[in-house]
Amino acid sequence: xxxFYTPDISGKHYELNEEESHHCIKVLRHQTGDIIQLIDGxxxxxxxxxxxxxxxxxxxxxxxxxxxxxxxxxHLHIAxxxxxxxxxxxxxxxKATEIGxxxxxxxxxxxxxxxxxxxxxxxxxxxxxxxxSIKAYHPVLHEPVKYQEFIKGAEGQxxxxxxxxxxxxxxxxxxxxxxxxxxxxxxEGDFTSAELEIALAVGFIPVTLGNSRLRTETAALEACFxxxxxxx
Numbered sequence: 309x310x311x312f313y314t315p316d317i318s319g320k321h322y323e324l325n326e327e328e329s330h331h332c333i334k335v336l337r338h339q340t341g342d343i344i345q346l347i348d349g350x351x352x353x354x355x356x357x358x359x360x361x362x363x364x365x366x367x368x369x370x371x372x373x374x375x376x377x378x379x380x381x382x383h384l385h386i387a388x389x390x391x392x393x394x395x396x397x398x399x400x401x402x403k404a405t406e407i408g409x410x411x412x413x414x415x416x417x418x419x420x421x422x423x424x425x426x427x428x429x430x431x432x433x434x435x436x437x438x439x440x441s442i443k444a445y446h447p448v449l450h451e452p453v454k455y456q457e458f459i460k461g462a463e464g465q466x467x468x469x470x471x472x473x474x475x476x477x478x479x480x481x482x483x484x485x486x487x488x489x490x491x492x493x494x495x496e497g498d499f500t501s502a503e504l505e506i507a508l509a510v511g512f513i514p515v516t517l518g519n520s521r522l523r524t525e526t527a528a529l530e531a532c533f534x535x536x537x538x539x540x
Contacts, residue, residue, distance in 0.1 A: 310336060311439040314346045314354070315446070322346070322356065322368045329366040332358075343371070347438070349446030353377035377444035382539045383488040385411035387458055388528045389495035392421040400525035401430050404532045405437035405447055414452040419497035425452060459507055464488025468512040469527055471498045476516040479534045489535055491515075493528040 312328050324332060332338050340361045346354040346368075353374040360367035386409060391397045401412060414425050431449055438446050465487055467479065483489070492499075492507065499507075508514065517530045 309345060309442060311442060312344060312346045313349065313435050313439060313446070315349045317346060317348050317352070317354065317370075320370050321359075322370065324366040324368065326364045330363050332366055333361050333363045344368070347377075347444045347446075349438070349444070351376040351379055351444050353444045374444075378442075379445070380408055380410075380536075380539070381486045382535070383410045383464065384408070384532065384535055385413065385463070385488075385490045386493060386528055386532060387413040387415040387453075387462075387490065388493040389417050389420050389524060390414045390422040390425050390452070391524050392496065394422065394425065396523070396525045397422075397425065398430065398433055400528050401449070402433050402437045403529055405434050405443075406441040407529070407532050408443075408536045409447050409532055410445070411448045411450065413450040413458060415455055415458060415492065415494075416452050417455045417495050418500045418503060420495045421497075423452065427451060455503055456506065459492070459510055459512070462490040462510075462512075464490055466490045466492075466507075466510075466512040467515045467531070468492040468499070468504065468507045469515050469517050469531060470494060470504055471521060472501065472504060474514065476514045479515055479517075479531070480538060482513050482515070483535065483538050485539055491528075491531045491535070493524060493531065496524055 338358055340358050342358050343355055346356055354370055355372035356368035356370050359369050416423050427449055434447055517527050
């Protein structure tokens with residue numbers, strides 16, 4: 309099954325943009341009368357009939373609309389410091405989308421080696437992963453934000469994973485099922501002790517992701533997997 313991403317869809321008729329039209333007609337070889345599948349990124353899953361094949365503006369008629377397709381029983385927001393090697397960050401974004409995530413925020417910390425990301429490219433990676441994994445919800449990618457600003461507005465059950473000594477809990481010990489979660493993952497050099505103290509002061513729970521010392525992107529994906537697994 310190939311999904312076409314149509315975030316601005318409404319009504320009974322729709323035109324694919326040039327990129328999606330080209331893929332539909334020139335690559336997949338669809339023709340007038342064929343049924344294709346669409347998603348709007350907000351939980352809408354559609355079946356549509358091609359009524360005019362055009363490699364630049366293919367016209368469709370919506371024949372079926374499902375709401376909240378594949379809606380999950382929890383909401384996950386991971387704020388992660390962008391890695392120095394941007395390909396590692398892109399890998400995380402892709403795999404987290406496939407596993408299941410709702411929001412991603414690039415987090416600028418004291419020890420961050422990268423303080424900017426190309427959100428346009430990252431959103432294309434997310435869209436591709438959404439199609440590949442057959443999801444009707446498109447994760448929200450936020451613009452990079454400074455650590456101190458982010459934690460003030462964090463919602464739900466809040467976790468911070470770090471490598472420093474001190475009391476830490478496993479997610480299994482403290483996670484309340486079917487809720488909203490915010491998880492913080494620091495840069496390659498970890499959070500500073502001051503950043504940890506600030507997070508604990510506003511209600512973040514210190515957590516461990518196992519005995520191994522993980523790379524930033526691996527730790528973030530591990531948190532993503534564990535939270536999804538514990539909500540099954």
